[in-house]
Each structure stands twice: as C-alpha cells, then as structure tokens.
Amino acid sequence: xxxxxxxxxxxxxxxxxxxxxxxxxxxxxxxxxxxxxxxxxxxxxxxxxxxxxxxxxxxxxxxxxxxxxxxxxxxxxxxxxxxxxxxxxxxxxxxxxxxxxxxxxxxxxxxxxxxxxxxxxxxxxxxxxxxxxxxxxxxxxxxxxxxxxxxxxxxxxxxxxxxxxxxxxxxxxxxxxxxxxxxxxxxxxxxxxxxxxxxxxxxxxxxxxxxxxxxxxxxxxxxxxxxxxxxxxxxxxxxxxxxxxx
Amino acid sequence: xxxxxxxxxxxxxxxxxxxxxxxxxxxxxxxxxxxxxxxxxxxxxxxxxxxxxxxxxxxxxxxxxxxxxxxxxxxxxxxxxxxxxxxxxxxxxxxxxxxxxxxxxxxxxxxxxxxxxxxxxxxxxxxxxxxxxxxxxxxxxxxxxxxxxxxxxxxxxxxxxxxxxxxxxxxxxxxxxxxxxxxxxxxxxxxxxxxxxxxxxxxxxxxxxxxxxxxxxxxxxxxxxxxxxxxxxxxxxxxxxxxxxx
DNA sequence: CGGGGGTTTGACCATAGTCAAAGCACGTGG
DNA sequence: CCACGTGCTTTGACTATGGTCAAACCCCCG
Numbered sequence: 387x388x389x390x391x392x393x394x395x396x397x398x399x400x401x402x403x404x405x406x407x408x409x410x411x412x413x414x415x416x417x418x419x420x421x422x423x424x425x426x427x428x429x430x431x432x433x434x435x436x437x438x439x440x441x442x443x444x445x446x447x448x449x450x451x452x453x454x455x456x457x458x459x460x461x462x463x464x465x466x467x468x469x470x471x472x473x474x475x476x477x478x479x480x481x482x483x484x485x486x487x488x489x490x491x492x493x494x495x496x497x498x499x500x501x502x503x504x505x506x507x508x509x510x511x512x513x514x515x516x517x518x519x520x521x522x523x524x525x526x527x528x529x530x531x532x533x534x535x536x537x538x539x540x541x542x543x544x545x546x547x548x549x550x551x552x553x554x555x556x557x558x559x560x561x562x563x564x565x566x567x568x569x570x571x572x573x574x575x576x577x578x579x580x581x582x583x584x585x586x587x588x589x590x591x592x593x594x595x596x597x598x599x600x601x602x603x604x605x606x607x608x609x610x611x612x613x614x615x616x617x618x619x620x621x622x623x624x625x626x627x628x629x630x631x632x
Numbered sequence: 633x634x635x636x637x638x639x640x641x642x643x644x645x646x647x648x649x650x651x652x653x654x655x656x657x658x659x660x661x662x663x664x665x666x667x668x669x670x671x672x673x674x675x676x677x678x679x680x681x682x683x684x685x686x687x688x689x690x691x692x693x694x695x696x697x698x699x700x701x702x703x704x705x706x707x708x709x710x711x712x713x714x715x716x717x718x719x720x721x722x723x724x725x726x727x728x729x730x731x732x733x734x735x736x737x738x739x740x741x742x743x744x745x746x747x748x749x750x751x752x753x754x755x756x757x758x759x760x761x762x763x764x765x766x767x768x769x770x771x772x773x774x775x776x777x778x779x780x781x782x783x784x785x786x787x788x789x790x791x792x793x794x795x796x797x798x799x800x801x802x803x804x805x806x807x808x809x810x811x812x813x814x815x816x817x818x819x820x821x822x823x824x825x826x827x828x829x830x831x832x833x834x835x836x837x838x839x840x841x842x843x844x845x846x847x848x849x850x851x852x853x854x855x856x857x858x859x860x861x862x863x864x865x866x867x868x869x870x871x872x873x874x875x876x877x878x
Numbered sequence: 879c880g881g882g883g884g885t886t887t888g889a890c891c892a893t894a895g896t897c898a899a900a901g902c903a904c905g906t907g908g
Numbered sequence: 909c910c911a912c913g914t915g916c917t918t919t920g921a922c923t924a925t926g927g928t929c930a931a932a933c934c935c936c937c938g
Contacts, residue, residue, distance in 0.1 A: 456779045459871050464782040466775035477768055484772060511757050518764040521771060522723055526730060528774040529712035533702045535781040536710040536829025540894065575917065583782025588894055590918055607903080607917080625705050786926065821885065834926055836886055853885075853935080879938105886933070895925085901918070908911080 394425055400496070405472035406446045407520065410512040418506065423496050428452075428489035434475075435483045443497040444476030450493030451572050454485040455580060465581040467528065470554070474520055478504045491572050535583045538623055543582040544592045545621035548602065552612055568611040596621070640671060646742070651718035652692045653766065656758040664752065669742050674698075674735035680721075681729045689743045690722030696739025697818050700731040701826060711827040713774065716800070720766055724750045737818050781829045784869055789828040790838045791867035794848065798858055814857040842867070 393399040397420050403409065408419055425448070428434055434452060435441055447469045454467035466485060469475055475487065475495065507513050534546050555569040571578075575593075579586040596602045601618055603611040612618055639645040643666050649655065654665055671694070674680055680698060681687055693715045700713035712731060715721055721733065721741065753759050780792050801815040817824075821839075825832040842848045847864055849857040858864055 454775070456775070458779070458783065458869055460869075462783045462869075464779040466778045479765075485775070508761075511760065514757065514760055514764060515754075518760055518767060519725075521764060521767045525767060525771045525774060528771060528778065529700070529702070529731070532712045532774065532778060532781055533704070533710040535778055537704065537708045574915095585895055586917080587896080587919085591894090594918075623704055623706075623708075820883090831927055832885080833887085833928080837926090840886075881936105881938090883936095884934090886931105888929105888931085890928085890930105892927075893925090894923105896923075897921090899918105899920085902916085904914090904916105906911105906913085908909105 396420075397423075400448070402446060402448055402472040402496075406496070407474050407513060407517050408446075410516045411510070412512065415510055415512060419498070422498050422502055422506075424498075425494055426497055427494045428492070430489060430491050430493075432489045434487040434489055434493075434495075437483055437486045439483045440481055441476055441483045442481075442500050444474070444478060444500050444503050445495040445497035447471050447473050447475065448494045448496050451490040452493050453488050453490050453577065453581075455488070456485055463580050464583060465577070467524070468581070473524075474517065476500065478507050478517075490577065540582075540584055540588050540592050541595065541621060542623040543584060544578075544589065544596060545601070545618055546624070547578060547582060548596075548610065548612070549615075549618055549622050552610075552615065552618070566611075566613070567615055568605070568609060571608050571610055642666075643669075646694070648692060648694055648718040648742075652742075653720050653759065653763050654692075656762045657756070658758065661756055661758060665744070668744050668748055668752075670744075671740055672743055673740045674738070676735055676737050676739075678735045680733040680735055680739075680741075683729055683732045685729045686727055687722055687729045688727075688746050690720070690724065690746055690749050691741040691743035693717050693719050693721065694740045694742050697736040698739050699734050699736050699823065699827075701734070702731055709826050710829060711823070713770070714827070719770075720763065722746065724753050724763075736823065786828075786830055786834050786838045787841065787867060788869040789830060790824075790835065790842060791847070791864055792870070793824060793828060794842075794856065794858070795861075795864055795868050798856075798861065798864070812857070812859070813861055814851070814855060817854050817856055 392401055397403055397408070397416055400406075408416060411419065426445075428450075437456070449471055452469040452475070453465050454469065455463050455465040457463040468490075469487075476483075478500070481500075507517070534543055538546060551569060551571070552567050556567060573581070575586040575589045578584075579589045582589065584592075593602075593604075597604055600613070601621055603613060605611055638647055643649055643654070643662055646652075654662060657665065672691075674696075683702070695717055698715040698721070699711050700715065701709050701711040703709040714736075715733075722729075724746070727746075753763070780789055784792060797815060797817070798813050802813060819827070821832040821835045824830075825835045828835065830838075839848075839850075843850055846859070847867055849859060851857055
C-alpha cells in the first residue's frame with residue numbers, strides 16, 4: 387500500500403475534508419461515510435476508467451490530478467475536465483462512464499460503492515446540496531473553457547491554461563510575493579494540446595514564443611516561473627479584473 | 633399581456649411541468665411554488681440579463697429559446713449554452729449573472745424571486761434533487777460541446793449542430809418517418825457561428841456545401857429537411873451509436 | 879421603389895496543422 | 909563509464925483550413 391500522507395482511518399485528517407462532497411456532513415453522517423469509504427491509488431499515466439465501462443463506484447480525488455477526456459474514432463481527443471484534489475468523480479444514478487478518466491500524476495481516490503452512496507444521498511440533503519454546488523461550479527468552469535476552445539488564439543489558449551494553473555497554485559500555497567509565482571506543470575505537451583484543442587507542435591511553439599517574449603521563464607523542462615502575472619493575464623485576452631474565473 | 637398558450641394560474645396545464653425543476657414536487661410543494669411564481673416574456677432578440685447584472689430571480693424557460701454567451705473585450709463572443717423549454721436559468725446562491733442571456737425567439741420564463749426560492753430549496757429536497765439532475769445533464773452537454781469546439785472541423789461542427797436540433801425535434805414531435813425529418817432553424821447564421829466557434833461566412837459556406845452534397849435540403853431560408861439522418865450523423869464525425877448524447 | 883437585415887460568394891491571407899527530422903534528458907545494460 | 913534506446917520536446921518546411929475584407933444578393937416590408 388502506498389503511503390497516503392494522512393491517516394486513512396480518520397476523516398478528520400483528510401486533506402480535502404473541507405472542500406469535498408462530504409464537506410457539509412455532520413459528525414454522524416461523516417461516520418457513516420467513513421465506514422463505507424475505501425481508497426484506490428493509481429500511478430501517473432494509468433487509466434482509471436474507460437468510456438463506456440461500468441462504474442460501480444463514485445469518489446473524490448484526494449491527491450493527484452486526473453483527466454476526463456473524449457475520443458473520436460479517428461484518434462482526435464479532447465480533454466473535457468481536470469479533476470484536482472477534492473473534485474468528485476462519477477455520477478449518482480449512472481452506471482456507465484461517459485469519458486475516459488486517466489491519472490495524470492500519481493493519484494489517490496476516496497471511493498464509495500455507488501449504490502450505497504446513492505441511497506445515502508437520498509437520505510442526506512447535506513450531501514446532495516454540496517454535490518449540487520460542486521456541479522454548478524464545474525458547469526461554470528466548463529463554460530469558461532468553451533470560450534477558450536471556441537474563440538481564443540493558440541497563444542491566448544496557452545496563456546489561459548498557465549494563468550489557471552498559476553491561480554490555483556496561488557490559492558493553495560501560503561501567501562508569497564505575487565510577482566514571483568512558479569509551479570511544476572503536471573501536463574505533457576500532448577496533454578496540454580488535448581486540453582486546449584491544439585496539436586502538440588503548436589503548444590510547443592507557443593510556449594517557446596511566450597518564453598522568448600519574457601512572459602514566462604522555464605526552469606528545467608517542467609517548472610514554470612511567472613515573473614509578472616499581470617503580463618501573463620494580458621496575453622489571455624480576458625479583461626483584467628475578470629479572467630477565466632469572472 | 634401575451635397569450636401564453638396555457639393557463640397561467642394552474643401548473644397542471646404547464647407544458648414543461650414534467651421536465652422542469654419542479655417536476656418532482658408533491659402537490660403541496662407545487663402549491664407553494666405556484667403561489668410565488670410569475671411570468672416574464674421577451675421578444676426575439678431582446679436581452680434577458682447582461683453579464684455582471686444583479687439577478688434577483690431564477691426561473692424556467694416555458695416557451696422559446698434563449699442563449700447564454702460570453703463576450704471578450706474585442707467583440708469575439710462564444711455561446712456557452714442554449715436554454716430550451718424546461719431549462720433552468722440562474723443559480724441559487726449567486727446574485728450576479730455570469731453570462732449574457734438573450735431571447736433567441738419569443739420567450740416566456742416562469743420566474744421565482746431568488747431569495748424565497750433559495751429558502752424553499754433548503755427545505756425541499758425534491759427541488760434540490762431535480763436541480764442536481766438537470767445540472768449534471770447540462771454539464772454533460774457542455775462537455776460534449778467542448779469536443780465539438782476543440783476538435784471538429786467546420787463541416788463537422790455544422791453537422792453536429794443540425795443533428796442535435798434534429799434529434800431534439802424528433803424527441804418532441806410525435807412519431808413520424810425517421811427518414812423525413814425537417815425543422816425550422818431558430819438561429820441566424822451569426823448565432824450558429826457564435827455557438828460553433830466559427831465566423832458567419834464559414835457557417836454559410838459549410839451549410840451551402842452540405843446542401844450541395846445532398847446531406848440537407850433547404851426549404852426557403854430557415855426550414856431544413858434531412859432526407860437521411862444517418863448520412864447527417866456520418867458527417868458529424870461521431871460514431872454512429874453514440875453521437876453527442878452518448 | 880428603396881432600405882435593411884440576413885445571407886451568399888469571391889479573393890486573398892494568416893493561423894495552426896501535417897510531416898519529418900533532430901535534440902535532449904534519463905535510465906538500462908553492456 | 910559510455911553507448912543505446914525511449915519518451916518527450918523542439919524546430920523546420922510546407923500545406924490546408926478557416927478567417928478577413930469586400931461586394932452583391934435576396935426577400936420581406938414599409
């Protein structure tokens with residue numbers, strides 16, 4: 387068993403307890419969930435489920451990153467979502483997975499068998515309310531992404547992706563100077579391309595261009611430094627105040 | 633007051649009663665909603681709310697079609713959703729509209745003031761459950777559309793849009809021969825372009841091309857006839873069984 | 879008859895895709 | 909320790925798809 391980095395027995399030590407689907411549950415409700423949960427871990431690159439597969443569980447990402455994507459017969463694929471820690475996987479009431487789900491990095495899920503979870507949802511408004519809230523947020527994110535996919539140039543797409551990741555890192559990391567953000571990019575060029583609706587060559591070219599123009603600095607191959615976040619945002623095409631999370 | 637085509641007093645005559653957010657409500661719950669509802673009508677082309685506006689109501693589309701779209705400062709716009717009869721507008725718990733909402737055709741909404749509706753949602757699991765279900769469906773639709781926007785060619789995009797509308801018409805209209813579908817396109821070329829992430833010229837060219845190739849037949853400017861639905865689906869790039877609603 | 883919204887078509891151009899080769903970093907085995 | 913292979917990335921040359929700009933068209937309506 388992999389080391390989870392927290393106490394698997396006790397939801398009180400869970401790193402996502404305040405943002406996951408269970409965030410609103412009372413002590414007794416949590417106890418019920420705690421009794422039925424189990425963990426599953428996946429190595430980077432491993433499939434979690436394939437589109438069309440029967441899915442007998444639902445669950446939350448505890449650590450790591452997973453991708454949701456759709457494939458066309460001829461091999462074109464589009465990533466339609468990134469699951470980050472606290473994001474929920476699966477849909478109560480649906481047995482077949484609609485997308486391919488792949489672990490982008492090493493990933494641990496906190497799972498529940500689907501049927502018991504559905505039963506509990508019916509009896510636990512706190513659970514349903516929280517899931518509704520999370521789903522509405524995801525819907526907003528998906529719609530924001532539609533603007534990126536439908537209307538932005540390749541350069542703006544790259545800048546948008548980097549800005550999103552940078553913002554997320556900033557929201558997790560403790561306060562540090564805004565003008566010296568940096569993070570490890572968890573995605574390959576191909577994964578970025580699948581997310582952005584581009585080819586990996588175009589991604590590579592535009593990343594190089596942003597580097598050449600001083601908007602980003604590469605430290606090694608995967609570490610990105612943002613010397614001036616506002617300059618990056620200016621490249622996204624969004625208006626300054628709003629951005630992708632308007 | 634416009635003629636609504638049904639009895640505004642009685643939810644029992646409402647055309648969307650079985651699919652709207654209130655579909656699961658019991659008689660007494662319905663009575664409460666009935667007491668607080670009010671109708672608003674908009675002419676084709678009129679704005680319903682602008683992005684950033686304060687929204688003090690939520691509601692359901694009863695008749696007509698409305699669009700959700702996002703605009704960039706330089707005028708590029710992307711439609712991120714189409715609201716059809718029974719679709720829900722607004723988000724409990726959020727005061728500011730995140731998108732521009734425009735009536736595409738003459739449209740009637742069944743509205744509730746936001747605060748009382750939120751209160752009722754907290755006390756009425758049937759309402760929250762139904763809204764969750766509808767939101768999950770919308771999320772699926774948004775993600776399906778991400779594939780269209782990110783990976784499909786102009787021709788495939790047009791075919792996908794026509795196939796979606798045709799399917800929807802078929803699901804509403806009583807059984808008729810599958811090989812003779814036809815419908816009025818409620819969207820201008822520009823609206824189609826905004827939905828598909830194309831320019832209106834490209835839309836026009838690709839519609840002409842599909843007509844030239846016999847995949848569709850135009851009867852006047854807006855009426856579309858689909859002589860062979862399978863042939864249309866073949867143009868979407870989706871595999872035959874699944875399609876956009878896989 | 880004239881005007882306007884929506885649409886079609888054409889000529890040209892720019893952006894991103896395709897195909898191909900080479901480079902780089904890292905791990906394995908000789 | 910170095911050669912080799914693999915996976916990922918970069919770069920180049922060329923092409924194709926869809927965008928831009930501009931003009932004309934169509935149809936309905938006043």
